[in-house]
Amino acid sequence: MTPMKEDYLKIIFELGGGYKKVSNKEISLGLGIAAGSVTEMITKLTEEGLVSHEPYDGIALTPEGIKHAAELVRKHRLWETFLVDDLHYSMTDVHPEAEILEHNTSDRLATALDAFLNHPKYCPHGGVIPAANGKFDSVSHRLLADAENGETVVIERFLDNHELLTYLNEVGLQLHAKVKVIKHEPFEGPILVECLDNDQQLSISYKASHNIFVNQEPLQD
Incomplete structure (x- = not known):
């Protein structure tokens, strides 16, 4: 399987394609590529039995696709955890390194690395780490972009993307932060949020807001 096909399986997995149908647009925003390119690759993955896709009805991983993803x-996420926790890499720098390492990691090495790290459940940017048998904890797949004006949400995880993580580091949005959504600017403009721990207002780009996941259920007062 080519690295590009693997990237598609991973992004569909991250967006929740193992449980629900995700859109061409979501994949396009997540990978930062044109929608036409997404359509072409999804056709190939469908022919290989890794995804299911009905026109205008979304894209989902098949059981075989979930297994591969x-x-x-x-x-990938075990290596990210090792690089941050044990080699003290910045979270913004681990994705390219882990991308290389994952393709040269045997199941035996992954098992040993998992044990060395004491079986972590989540990677440094909040992504769930599947167990060796393919099982994984459920996580929210609700996007910051879908939060309503006036709603308070918790930032639970970021999409595994180097440019995104670098951007969020520069903006100052932190994992696990509690933020209030102030305003969605029109015409695919940014989202203005207020960090409740320091009253700082941040402007989060339209694309980034589709790569940030927040709590699924409303917060209790």
Whole structure:
């Protein structure tokens, strides 16, 4: 399987394609590529039995696709955890390194790395780490972009993307932050949020807001 096909399986997995249907637009925004390119690759993955797709009805991973994606994500995120926790890499720098390492990691090495790290459940940017048998904890797949004006949400995880993580580091949005959504600017403009721990207002780009996941259920007062 080519690295590009693997990237598609991983992004569909991250967007929740193992449980629900995701859109061409969501994949396009997540990978930062043209929608036409997404359509072409989804056709190939459908022919290989890795995704299911009905026109205008969304895209989902098949059981075989989930198996492949979970294995890739597991190895990638174990390496990210090792690089941050043990080699003290910045979270913004780990994705390219883990991308290389995951393709050269045997199941035996992944098992040893998992044990060395004491079986972590989540990677440094909040992504779930599947177990060796492919099982993984459920996580929210609700996007910051979908939060209503006036709603308070918790930032639970970021999409595994180097440019996104670098951007969020520069903007100052932190994992686990509690923020209030002030305003969605029209015409695919940014989202203005207020960080409740320091009263700082941040402007989050339209694209980034589709790569940030927040709590699924409303917060209790």
